[in-house]
Amino acid sequence: MPAELPTVDxxxxxxxxxxxxxxxxxxxxxxxxxxxxxxxxxxxxLLAAPYFVHLAVFFGYPLVFALVLVFHRWDLVTPMEWxxxxxxxxxxxxxxxxxxxxxxxLFLLIHIPLQIVVALFFAExxxxxxxxxxxxxxxxxxxxxxxxxxxxxxxxxxxxxDSGYVNRVLVALGGERVPWLxxxxxxxxxxxxxxxxxxxxxxVLLFLAGLQNIPAPLYEAAEVEGASRWQTWWLVTLPLLxxxxxxxxxxxxxxxxxxxxxxxxxxxGGPLNSTLSGLLYIxxxxxxxxxxxxxxxxxxxxxxxxxxxxxVQRRVVEAEAT
Amino acid sequence: xxxxxxxxxxxxxxxAGAVVFAYPFVWMALATLKPEAEISALxxxxxxxxxxxxxxxxxxxxxxxxFWNSVLVTGLVTTLALVFGSVTAYALAxxxxxxxxxxxxxxxxxxxxxxxxxxxxxxxxxxxxxxxxSYAGLVVPFMMNATAVLILRQHFxxxxxxxxxxxxxxxxxxxxILFQIVWPLSVPAxxxxxxxxxxxxxxxxxxxxxxxxxxxxxxxxQMVTLFAVGGGAExxxxxxxxxxxxxxxxxxxxxxxFQRRFVESLATTGLKG
Numbered sequence: 001m002p003a004e005l006p007t008v009d010x011x012x013x014x015x016x017x018x019x020x021x022x023x024x025x026x027x028x029x030x031x032x033x034x035x036x037x038x039x040x041x042x043x044x045x046l047l048a049a050p051y052f053v054h055l056a057v058f059f060g061y062p063l064v065f066a067l068v069l070v071f072h073r074w075d076l077v078t079p080m081e082w083x084x085x086x087x088x089x090x091x092x093x094x095x096x097x098x099x100x101x102x103x104x105x106l107f108l109l110i111h112i113p114l115q116i117v118v119a120l121f122f123a124e125x126x127x128x129x130x131x132x133x134x135x136x137x138x139x140x141x142x143x144x145x146x147x148x149x150x151x152x153x154x155x156x157x158x159x160x161x162d163s164g165y166v167n168r169v170l171v172a173l174g175g176e177r178v179p180w181l182x183x184x185x186x187x188x189x190x191x192x193x194x195x196x197x198x199x200x201x202x203x204v205l206l207f208l209a210g211l212q213n214i215p216a217p218l219y220e221a222a223e224v225e226g227a228s229r230w231q232t233w234w235l236v237t238l239p240l241l242x243x244x245x246x247x248x249x250x251x252x253x254x255x256x257x258x259x260x261x262x263x264x265x266x267x268x269g270g271p272l273n274s275t276l277s278g279l280l281y282i283x284x285x286x287x288x289x290x291x292x293x294x295x296x297x298x299x300x301x302x303x304x305x306x307x308x309x310x311x312v313q314r315r316v317v318e319a320e321a322t
Numbered sequence: 323x324x325x326x327x328x329x330x331x332x333x334x335x336x337x338a339g340a341v342v343f344a345y346p347f348v349w350m351a352l353a354t355l356k357p358e359a360e361i362s363a364l365x366x367x368x369x370x371x372x373x374x375x376x377x378x379x380x381x382x383x384x385x386x387x388x389f390w391n392s393v394l395v396t397g398l399v400t401t402l403a404l405v406f407g408s409v410t411a412y413a414l415a416x417x418x419x420x421x422x423x424x425x426x427x428x429x430x431x432x433x434x435x436x437x438x439x440x441x442x443x444x445x446x447x448x449x450x451x452x453x454x455x456s457y458a459g460l461v462v463p464f465m466m467n468a469t470a471v472l473i474l475r476q477h478f479x480x481x482x483x484x485x486x487x488x489x490x491x492x493x494x495x496x497x498x499i500l501f502q503i504v505w506p507l508s509v510p511a512x513x514x515x516x517x518x519x520x521x522x523x524x525x526x527x528x529x530x531x532x533x534x535x536x537x538x539x540x541x542x543x544q545m546v547t548l549f550a551v552g553g554g555a556e557x558x559x560x561x562x563x564x565x566x567x568x569x570x571x572x573x574x575x576x577x578x579x580f581q582r583r584f585v586e587s588l589a590t591t592g593l594k595g
Contacts (some may be wrong), residue, residue, distance in 0.1 A: 016364045042571045043496050044419030051410040052425065059432050062443035069443060076449060091408045125336050130329065132336070138581050142347065143586060145577050146570045147525040147541045152439060153550050153566040154350050157559050163362030167348065172364055178381050201343070258438060265356040265551055279438060279528070286442055287532065 017039045062313040069296035076292055087297040097298065099273050100281045101189055101305070107277070108256045110192040115252055116245065118200050123207035132174040137208075141201040148198065155194045156181070159266075181267055184274035191275055199255065203248050210244040211237070242318065249313050257306050340407030345456070345572075354564040363561045376568075381560065383549050384537065385568065392542040395460045396523040402465035403519045404512060411464075411474035412500045416486060432466045445532050455536040464523065470515040477511035478504060514587040517580065521588070524573060542569050 050214055070087055074080040091097055122140060143151060156166045159180035165175040180190040212239065222232040259277035263269050269276040269284070278298070286295035353361045354375050356368035379385055393449060413419070414426050444463060453459035489499045505512070530544040540548070546565045577584050 012373070014406070044413045044417035044422060047409050047413035047417070047496065048425060050406055051466050051471070052428075054406075055428070057433060058447070058463045059435075059440065060446065060467075060491060062440045062447060063435065065443035066439050069446075074446075076446060081480055121335075122339055123334050125339070128329075128332055130336060131332050135530055136336045136340055137585065139344050141585050141588075142574075142577070143343060144588060145545050147527070147573065149451075149525070149547050149550075150566045150570040153562055154346055156550070157353075157361070157563065158346060158349075160362075165362065165364075168362060168364050197343070202588065254436065258436070261547070264524065265547060268551070279441075281443065283528070283531075286445070292442055292446055293326055297544075298441055299438040299440075303439045306436055 026166065058088070066296045066300060069293045070106050070300060072293045074292040075194050075290040080293075082146060083293065087294050088295060091297055091301055096273065096276065096281060097301070100276050100278050103274065103276055104256050104259070104278055106188050106193075107192050107259065108253060110189055111195055111256060112249055112252045114192065114196050114198055114270060115203055116248055119203035119248065122200075122204045123211055126204065126208050127211045137205070140204050143198045144201045148261040149265065151194065151198050156266055159190055166309045184272045186277045187267050187271060191259070194254070195259070195261055199252075207241060208239045208246060214240050242320070246314055246317050249317055250310050253309055253313065254306055257302050324424060346467075350563050350567060352568050354560060358558055358560045361563075369496065378558065378561040379565045379568070381544055383544060383565070385542070385565065388540050388542045388545040389568075391539060392524060395457060395541060396459045396520060398457070399464050399523040400516055400519045402461070403467035403470045404516055406466055407470035407474050407515060408500060408505065408512075409497070411471050411478055412496070412504065413476045414471070414480035417496065429468050429471055430439040430529060438532070448533055454476045456535050457539075459533040460530060460541065467515075469518055473515040473518070474508070474511055477508055504513050514584055517584055517587045520576070521573065
C-alpha cells in the first residue's frame with residue numbers, strides 16, 4: 001500500500017473502520033495497547049527518548065547533585081569545597097532551621113483544621129443542589145486559579161494595621177484593630193488565613209465529589225435504623241469522606257512546607273522570623289548568602305520531613321476511619 | 323432538605339460565601355480606580371474615577387515587556403509540554419516495548435519528589451549552562467511535564483485499538499497517527515493538560531526570581547512581586563493593586579471562558595494554582 005498522507009477523509013474512513021472492527025470500543029488490555037509487530041518495537045523507546053533525556057538532565061542530575069552538595073560548601077564562584085558532615089552538623093545546631101520547622105508546624109495546625117471545616121461546610125451546602133449551584137462553585141474556586149502574588153498584594157492592603165480595609169471594618173463595627181501582619185503572634189495565623197482563603201475552593205470540590213459518590217441506600221438504611229441527621233453525618237458521611245480527608249491533609253502539608261510568596265510579600269519572614277517558612281529560608285541561604293551546599297541540605301531535610309509527617313498523618317487519619 | 327427555613331438558611335450561607343470569596347477582588351478592582359488617598363476609605367466606591375494608578379505603573383516599570391515575556395514563556399512551555407507529553411504518552415499507552423512499565427513508574431516517581439530538593443541543584447545547573455537572564459532558563463527545565471504525560475496517557479489508553487490498526491494498514495507512521503488521528507479525538511484531555519500547565523507556568527514566581535535579574539527578561543508575576551516588595555511602588559497602594567490586577571486579568575478571563583474545564587482539570591489533579 002502506498003504511504004500516502006492520511007487526509008481528513010482517510011481519518012474518517014479509519015474511524016468508520018474502527019467502529020466496524022470486531023474489537024471496536026473494547027477496553028485495552030491492562031498493560032495498555034496490544035503488542036505491536038516486532039518491527040515496531042524500536043518506535044516506543046525512540047518516541048519516549050526526548051522526554052527521558054530531559055528527565056535525566058533536569059531531574060536525575062539535580063537529584064544526584066543535591067546529594068553531592070550536602071557534603072560541600074559552594075558559593076557558585078569559587079571551586080566546591082568538601083566539608084564532610086559539616087552542613088548536617090550546622091543544620092542540627094541551626095536555630096533558624098528549627099524556627100522554620102516550628103513556624104510550619106504552627107501554620108499547619110491552623111491551616112489544616114480550618115481548611116477541612118470550611119471546605120466541608122461549603123461542600124455540604126453545594127451538595128443540597130440549591131439554585132445557582134454552578135455559579136457559587138465557580139466563585140469559590142476563583143482564588144485557586146489566581147496567582148498567589150495577586151492574592152498576597154491584595155491581603156497586604158486588606159490586613160494593613162492602620163489603614164487596612166479589614167481593620168477599618170472592625171473598628172466601624174465597634175471592634176478593635178488586629179495587628180495582623182505586624183505582631184509575631186498574629187502574623188503566621190494571618191498567613192494561614194490567607195492561604196486557606198486562596199486554596200479552600202479546591203478542597204470544596206474534592207469533598208463535593210466525595211459527597212456525591214456516597215450511595216443513597218446507605219442514607220436510607222441509616223434512616224430506617226432511626227439514626228438522627230447528626231449521627232448519620234458522623235457515622236456514615238464522615239468515614240466515607242476519609243480518602244478525601246487524606247488528600248486534603250497531604251496536599252496542605254506539602255503546601256505548608258513550600259510556603260513562599262505569602263511570607264515573601266506580606267512579611268519578608270518577619271516579624272522576628274515568626275513567618276520564616278522552609279522555602280523562604282532556603283531562598284535566603286542560597287541567594288542572600290550564596291550557601292548552595294547548605295541550601296541543598298535544607299531542601300533535602302525539609303523533603304524528608306514532609307515524607308515523615310505525611311506518613312504519620314496518613315496513619316492517624318486512616319486509623320480514625322476504622 | 324425538608325423544611326423551608328433550613329433551605330433559606332443554606333441559600334443565605336451560599337451567598338455569604340460568595341461575598342467572602344469574590345468581594346476582595348471587587349474591592350481591589352474599584353481601589354485601582356480611586357485616587358490614592360481614598361483607597362483605605364470604608365466606602366469601596368471612588369468619589370472620582372481615575373486611571374492614575376495604572377499610569378503610574380506603566381511609568382515606573384516596563385510591565386508591557388514583562389507581559390510579553392510571560393506570554394512567550396507560558397506559550398512555549400504549554401505548547402512543548404503538550405507536544406512532547408503526547409509523544410511520550412503515546413509511546414507509553416499504545417506501543418509495546420521493553421522497559422515501558424519501568425519508564426512509566428519513573429515518571430510517577432518524579433512527581434513524588436518535592437521541588438524543594440531540586441531547586442538549588444537545578445539553579446546551579448542553569449547557571450552552569452549560562453542560561454540566567456534568558457528564555458532558555460525559564461522554558462527548558464519545564465518543557466516536559468509529568469502531569470501532562472499522565473493525563474494524556476490515561477486518555478490514549480481509552481481509544482479503540484482498531485482505529486490505530488486501521489491507520490497502520492493505511493501505511494501511516496506512528497507520529498502521523500498521533501497528530502492526525504489521535505489528537506483530534508483527544509481535545510478534552512489536551513485542554514485539561516494545557517490548563518494545568520498554563521496556570522502553573524503563568525503563576526510561577528519563585529523560579530524567575532532565581533534565574534532572572536535583568537529587568538528586560540522578567541516575567542509578569544516576578545516584576546509585579548518586586549514592584550510591590552522592592553519599593554518600586556514607593557508604598558503607594560494604588561499602583562501595587564493595579565499591577566496585581568493586570569497580572570490576574572489574563573487568568574480571570576481564561577477562567578471566565580473555560581470555567582467548567584478549569585474546575586474539572588484542577589480538581590482531578592489536586593494541583594494548586
